[in-house]
Amino acid sequence: MKLKDCIALVTGANQGLGKCYTEELLRLGAAKIYACALDVDWLQPLCGAYGDRIVPLKLDVTVGGDIAAAVKAAPDVTVLFNNAGILAAKGLIETGSSETFRREMDVNVYGLADMSLAFAPTLARNGGGAIINMLSVASLANFPPFGTYCASKAAAMSISHCLRYELKAQGTQVFGIYAGLVDTDMLKGIKGEKSDPKDIARVAMAGVEAGIGDIDADERARYMRKLLQDDPQALEYLQHERADAFVAANR
Numbered sequence: 001m002k003l004k005d006c007i008a009l010v011t012g013a014n015q016g017l018g019k020c021y022t023e024e025l026l027r028l029g030a031a032k033i034y035a036c037a038l039d040v041d042w043l044q045p046l047c048g049a050y051g052d053r054i055v056p057l058k059l060d061v062t063v064g065g066d067i068a069a070a071v072k073a074a075p076d077v078t079v080l081f082n083n084a085g086i087l088a089a090k091g092l093i094e095t096g097s098s099e100t101f102r103r104e105m106d107v108n109v110y111g112l113a114d115m116s117l118a119f120a121p122t123l124a125r126n127g128g129g130a131i132i133n134m135l136s137v138a139s140l141a142n143f144p145p146f147g148t149y150c151a152s153k154a155a156a157m158s159i160s161h162c163l164r165y166e167l168k169a170q171g172t173q174v175f176g177i178y179a180g181l182v183d184t185d186m187l188k189g190i191k192g193e194k195s196d197p198k199d200i201a202r203v204a205m206a207g208v209e210a211g212i213g214d215i216d217a218d219e220r221a222r223y224m225r226k227l228l229q230d231d232p233q234a235l236e237y238l239q240h241e242r243a244d245a246f247v248a249a250n251r
């Protein structure tokens with residue numbers, strides 16, 4: 001699909017990957033972006049730089065009232081970009097309760113699902129359009145130091161595939177983006193080789209324009225998908241070895 005002249009709504013657009021996706025969509029000719037954030041004041045830099053091509057919206061993807069208000073405020077959306085996410089950066093036993101896991105599920109899975117449910121009629125009315133879901137290599141294999149996050153991203157991938165099938169009839173394309181460690185606030189203080197979020201945005205939006213459903217946006221994603229296809233058991237062992245190295249370097 002061509003992104004030129006699209007009208008997109010991007011969740012978590014104030015920083016990190018969401019901000020880079022917003023800027024890449026604008027570079028590709030998006031007519032307007034509903035840039036969403038928990039606090040609209042944090043969208044000032046984007047509004048200042050791009051003027052009325054940016055429409056700021058307050059949106060917490062776990063709050064039904066916010067989602068309903070966004071549907072009302074953005075009737076012309078053709079691309080829904082489910083980018084917002086959180087990471088606890090802990091394992092389940094390490095955390096000692098399932099509370100943070102539930103919070104990750106709320107944002108990373110139910111937030112994505114509720115936004116897709118709410119905006120599906122808008123997309124249908126506007127010709128089909130697309131839903132783009134920010135997934136992760138965490139969707140492909142569990143990395144125990146981020147164990148509960150990985151479980152939520154695996155569920156997000158699964159519901160993304162469900163949406164792809166269910167929304168085909170109304171002409172809505174559903175894309176998933178996969179990346180390894182990316183240099184954003186989410187990983188502040190965590191050591192490791194990280195991709196530049198601007199590179200991820202460029203590769204991912206090129207993938208959308210090329211019509212690739214599941215887009216591996218960096219080397220780590222391409223490597224992990226290959227291993228998953230060739231030898232899933234080897235991938236699990238590799239993740240355990242990486243977990244040992246990660247714990248030694250970061251904890």
Ligand SMILES: NC(=O)c1ccc[n+]([C@@H]2O[C@H](COP(=O)([O-])OP(=O)(O)OC[C@H]3O[C@@H](n4cnc5c(N)ncnc54)[C@H](OP(=O)(O)O)[C@@H]3O)[C@@H](O)[C@H]2O)c1
Pocket residue numbers: 011012013014015016017018037038039059060061062083084085086107111134135136137178179180181182183184185186187
């Ligand atoms: N960084 C990585 O290594 C990496 C790799 C693969 C995938 N991802 C995924 O990429 C996406 C963006 O992450 P990022 O790296 O750009 O991290 P980030 O800089 O922490 O950005 C996350 C964004 O989501 C917003 N957000 C959090 N909870 C929300 C909620 N309940 N409702 C609405 N917005 C909410 C955040 O708002 P605040 O600014 O208020 O916190 C922020 O704008 C996430 O889905 C993440 O899982 C990240």
